[in-house]
Amino acid sequence: MANLLQHKEYVKVPEPTLRRLPWYLSNVKLLKQQGESYVSSTQISKEINIDASQIAKDLSFVNISGRTRVGYEVDTLIAVLEDFLGFTRMHKAFLFGVGSLGGALLHDSGLQHFGLEIVAAFDVNPQLVGSSLNGIPIYHTDEFEQRRAEYGVNIGVLTVPIEIAQSITDKMVAGGIKAVWNFTPFRIRVPEHIVVQNTSLYAHLAVMFNRLNCNETK
């Protein structure tokens, strides 16, 4: 299954679709555990409260066709979705900034089940450089370009303090990184051909706190 999309042109899938597909995947995995062999978009719709037509539309991006009345075969749908989402191919990444959040991410081996393997980390702290965390070596930031050639990595995970977020990003891009997973609350600037995925836990906290306070004062 891993090479299913090998000969296929990659289509730029709308972000809302890409965010919903993992919901369908987890739901179908659960149905499989419950012994189901086939699943329809109507069935998924009932489970997760999204229009069946939306689900069918989202799944139309994926190279799979359902059968009238019975729907999609569960095993195939899981395999095709995991492949489509990139979870079956391992993408090597470097992590920059082994602080509290960076260290936490190095502990999270679960990312490997979704196609991301952090193979090395970088920091300037002499107490960290030369050591390892969860088996992942920590190098001095100055070694980045040399190590990139060695490991063949094109994804960088950014967990540095905000004051160096931009300079480390620039260094990554200059060294050949093609995608930055930005966990800092800083809005980094990159050339057009570089992919940035922002995951600001703090922004999510702000939304949650605001909604909670609104409910409490209602």
Next chain:
Amino acid sequence: MANLLQHKEYVKVPEPTLRRLPWYLSNVKLLKQQGESYVSSTQISKEINIDASQIAKDLSFVNISGRTRVGYEVDTLIAVLEDFLGFTRMHKAFLFGVGSLGGALLHDSGLQHFGLEIVAAFDVNPQLVGSSLNGIPIYHTDEFEQRRAEYGVNIGVLTVPIEIAQSITDKMVAGGIKAVWNFTPFRIRVPEHIVVQNTSLYAHLAVMFNRLNCNETK
């Protein structure tokens, strides 16, 4: 500053605004480090590439007024934004599911700087129950209701396997949790008055992988 909003009605701020405000905050913090005393929305705009009119509109939700020509006082803007975003008040939370990601989040003491303190964790694994991680006690899931009364917590962080995501959510809600920070790729259902914040790292990975593949095959 912590009680600045005490007597204020909480306004439901649009989510895009709440997601942008932390960008302004981190940017203004950086300008402070660089020795600036005043900052204008035009200045922030140049730094982070968002329209100055959008920034002014977003900041209009926050209780602060700028001065013509000089802009906002940096110290005040930082304090008011941190307060507005809820980062200055500590919100206690329980974490459910001490697996790979759950354990990682327990390691991330940095969340405390943004107003979230995980005070206890729950699991059913006998090897974890009774132990602690980063000083945070791990209790059996059955103890949740009793511990909630004891700790006075109303936020639950969800990091369990997908097959129990819904049942643990139901348990949380029945026990009095008012907001769920859902890190699972599962779409949980909750009553209307319960806040859900979804942070699916896997969905973010899927978006990043797709964009990266599109760029590579261009």
